[in-house]
Amino acid sequence: MTPVAAVRGLSRSYGSVRALDGVDVEVGAGEVFGLLGPNGAGKSTFVRCLVGLLAPDAGSVELLGHDVVRHPEVGARAAAYLAQDETALADLTPPRAVELTGRLRGLDAAEARRQRDALVGELGLADRPIGKLSGGQRRLAAAAAALVGDRPVLVLDEPTTGLDAAARRAVWAALERRRAAGATVVLVTHNVLEAETVLDRVAVFDNGRVIACDTPGRLKAAVSDEVRLDLVWRADPPLDDPTVAALAARAEQSGRRWSARLGADEARVALGRLTSGAAFAALDDFTLATPSLEDVYLALGGRARDLEHE
């Protein structure tokens, strides 16, 4: 693998809070590489160091072979960066924001207009000031601004947060087209579906460390001896049922929804007892699923409360 981004021993603290703690990551050419983890895991600090916006306390960062720590200005010439919030663009319309960003990335006026028109069509951008748009439309405009200028590396911090399903798929398709054209994508997400759908490899962050890094398929295979049993109860679960009582001790409970990771045989037995016994009448819905990246995350000891499933 030819590394487009090579990060070694990256550490960064904010006061007494250690946001990154010796992170090692390599991203290959043409990869869609994901950073998955809950809020506060260190993902955004990592990408800000990657594009030269933040100096690490220790460690090295290379983009396209250039030392970003010594020469942070190369970050802007190697990578397009989408921050979590683009305050500077709030008073502009999305097409104007895209054109301005293209000009600031060095495009001439005609090329900036051409790419603006192409992105308006590709992502279906609105033509009202960004500050007056819905959260999803604002995010879409910011994503479009990140895509203008054809940078070889796209570093996108939660590009699809707040987008509806159609807009999210439009962004994923736009990223896939750029990857096909040779771009490398580093994508921060805490959306499990996004991670499983678009990523070639994923680094799982927790407490400023990478606790796993592999393809989504291989990560899930590591916990393939387990399945997830999801139960949705109509009302209060019948805890007098021994199977229900046993599951209550092991399931994560969120309102009427229970979610338990069980061995495959164990899950089959539990589900058989539930569906054939009196507890079945209290069930509104149930699902037996193969492991998701969230299950991987939990199996690795991460905190799953901030991960999204939609």
Next chain:
Amino acid sequence: MTPLGPREDGAGLAPRARWTAAVAAVYAGQVARARVARVPLLFVAGLQSIGLLVLLRGVVDDADVAEKRQVVAGAVVLVIAFVALNLLAQRFGHLRAHGGLDYYAALGTPPSAVVLGTAASYATFAVPGVVATAVTGALLYDLPLGRLWVLLPVAVLGGAALAGLGATLGLLAPKPEVATVAGQLGMTAVLFLGLVEPPGALRPVAALLPSTYAVEALRESFAAAPRYGALAADLAICAAVAVVALAGAAAAFRRAVRR
């Protein structure tokens, strides 16, 4: 990691935008904001100064031509101060507090281009109010309209100086509220030390403000026989302050996004 170590050439990197193109792009982007923020940017400043001119018309002695010139010149420069100093301080304070400076930093836009492009755009926003206030003042106070071309260098150079100060205040302020207060205090100083001849004790303070020289240049243009040498000297001071203040703002920008 490449075994040969980091490369020192520009291989694989996109070319950076030319500095002049970056200034022009920042300027155009800021001017486009007027579509949304046109009320405060274009009208409020002018209305405030025209209101002051109307109020003071009943107070100023009709025979005191020097005082009339001072009031009109002060009101015009107040428009510039409102937009270039007060609103620009707020703008940069807001950008700094909400991560907006990172947008430019992540694009590799030189801080000087951001500061200059933004300052120029705010000077542009001041133009309608400046012209409306000057024409209204000249008509209201029976002053000659023939040398209003002086408004152009006064607006550009005085605007650049005040914008440099406003940008520096906004970029140094630790909170947006502090930037707002600092901008408004600056504008208040321009108001009280520019609209009427400052008393002797306050003249040293007035001499520190670039707005004072913009007011004096404009006041001179309303004279029956202007001393163009003095007018040029006042504008030169504005230009010098503008260079220093804009350089200071660029340094403050670098500090605000320091890695």
